[in-house]
Amino acid sequence: MALFPVILCGGAGSRLWPVSREQYPKPFMRLADGQSLLQKALLRATSLEGVTEVLVVSNRDLFFTLVDDLREVEVTDVSVSFVLEPLGRDTAAAVAAAALQVARTHGEDAELLILAADHLVADQAGFQSAVGKARELAREGKLVTFGIQPTSPETGYGYIEAEGSKVLRFVEKPSPEKAREYVDSGRFFWNSGMFCFTVSTLLAEMERHCPDILAATRKALDQARIAEGQGMRQIELDRAAFDRVPRNSIDYALMEKSDAVAVVPCAIGWSDIGSWNAVSTLTPADASGNRLRGDVVVEGATDCYVRADGRVVGVVGVHGLVIVDTADALLVSSRESCQDVKQVYARLKARGSEAYKLHRTVHRPWGTYTVLEEGVGFKIKRIEVKPGAQLSLQMHHHRSEHWVVVRGTAQVTADTTTSLLRTNQSTYIPAGHKHRLANPGPGPLAIIEVQSGDYVGEDDIVRFDDAYGRV
Structure with a gap:
């Protein structure tokens, strides 16, 4: 059976403001090697054996930015289909739309691999091995999730408790004490938000557990505008119909309800790059623990992450700060408060500032x-x-x-x-x-x-x- 990777490219990435903005969100953020997170996701997907088509589900307002970004990547013999949402309805609707589209073009025996556009996977060989195991379980009628072997007691991730491939329960983001308990037990894994299943299994389970989402999404696809050409396809979902789709995540709507769920535990160098602390780990530290990107001058500072985009930044006598300077906005945060950057984004949005939405x-x-x-x-x-x-x-x-x-x-x-x-x-x-x-x-x-x-x-x-x- 053929495998069709589906890259979900949604969300604002508000914790990575000011680089991530509503109209130029986190998946387009360039790393030190010059590639965007979205480009890395496409290369990861197309490296899998037998992949001839990748689907990208995203907001229709980002379509031309998506095309420009992906054109920079050298990918041969693989077409890209864009499922374009007129407004956000969370991941359950996004996955349903992709599955319904693949069912129409390739049949319900096709296998789907759901990936996020803004994650990193360092171990490509390990990733390919994990996908192979997931496909085997998917052919047995399982909804497969990927559980990441935890390397620290993270409180920003959900957890999966499992015995082998059997999922015992999903757990919300825990307290520091609970996170330590989970890691020490050896039974818990980070919930990566990556999935694998056949189209037929997914549609049957959605019909059972969230039929309203499936039916409304099917109607939006029935009324979609479709255009094809130059190795790509655009499927623009009907706005009026999609507006009636209930908003819910695939985790809440399906995975936590179904008794057909399995997990592939894996250690693949995964990160959701969900904060500036996570981004900072991608830059090597100097002798003082500082991680610097751009034209930065440091005197007597320790354990700081500083990103300078376009002008000189001087840092003197401070400890444990995150400093991100862009053409029109500057972020200064303690490392401990990085998760709260999203509150700055929210306040800018509430007061009508374009700084949450657009770059200069x-x-x-x-x-x-x-x-x-x-x-x-x-x-x-x-x-x-x-x-x-x-x-x-x-x-x-x-x-x-x-x-x-x-x-x-x-x-x-x-x-x-x-x-x-x-x-x-x-x-x-x-x-x-x-x-x-x-x-x-x-x-x-x-x-x-x-x-x-x-x-x-x-x-x-x-x-x-x-x-x-x-x-």
Whole structure:
């Protein structure tokens, strides 16, 4: 039977703010080797024997970022199908949608391997061995989970109590005392959030334990928009139908209820990279216990993790801090309080700050824009457009725009006229006029945009035509 890895790419990764943001979350975070967590997940999945298709389940707003990220990875003879959710409904619906899609295209005998887009696995050979054992159990009609041999009494993970492959119970995140007791007993394993089962077993067990989730997800898939081409498939679930899917995790909705659950205990160098403390372990420590990434100058500091993205950071005479500096936000936390970074994220979201949602450089289907400066009545951006790409035909009510080409050639549509602008040439777009920017050339296009008006928010936009379906 064929194996189809399913990569779940959801969640905000709020504990890894300010690098992880709502519109550029944790799976896209680059590690020191230059690869993102999502890219590593794809390579892990495609390294398994016989894999010809991988499914990625994610928010539809991230689709073009997903495509751009995965295009950087050299994977041959494997197609990618994107199951795109219009809104989050947790992992039970995500797994159900993937299973139903595979059932339609490959039959219910197919096997699924559920992986997270934002985990790390250091031991690839051990991972492949564990998957092999899980597939054997899956063919026996089991819902298989992967239990990680604990290396410390972690309180941030759920645990699985087991005897061999038999699951005795699932346990919520424990107190430090309970976590120590679990580790010392030798019967408990970290709950990794990875699973393996046949489509037929999963659908039968969901029909038994969470039929409402399965039925509503099936309806959303029945009404989905599907597009195919260039080795990939898009399945965009219907919003109205998916909005009626009950929100629940696969653990609560199914795994903790079913009597068909089995576990594969394994030691595969797994980490969910769930905090800055976990991220820090990926960087070697110096003689003072400091773990440094970027241009960092340290004097008399010990046991600190410092990440500097783009500018010099100096650290003097402190101990046990996490310091993460990005272009538009700075995090300073004690190591002990790293789990509480998500509270900063939540407070930024509650007060309407874009810092929880967007980086200074924002990714769009056509390229990127970077806010260089902003003040009352003006905003200055650097806009980069990919070769052959174009922005929507649009209009703004409250702002005018001045464009100066600094690299490449721009095709500018202003009302009913179209013209070409080259490096050092400029144009002016008054408020209330339709316009579009495109890159007709083989190389990148970069312009400086100066916005001026009584309101320069990103929501002052009316789209009339868009190549990316955003009208």
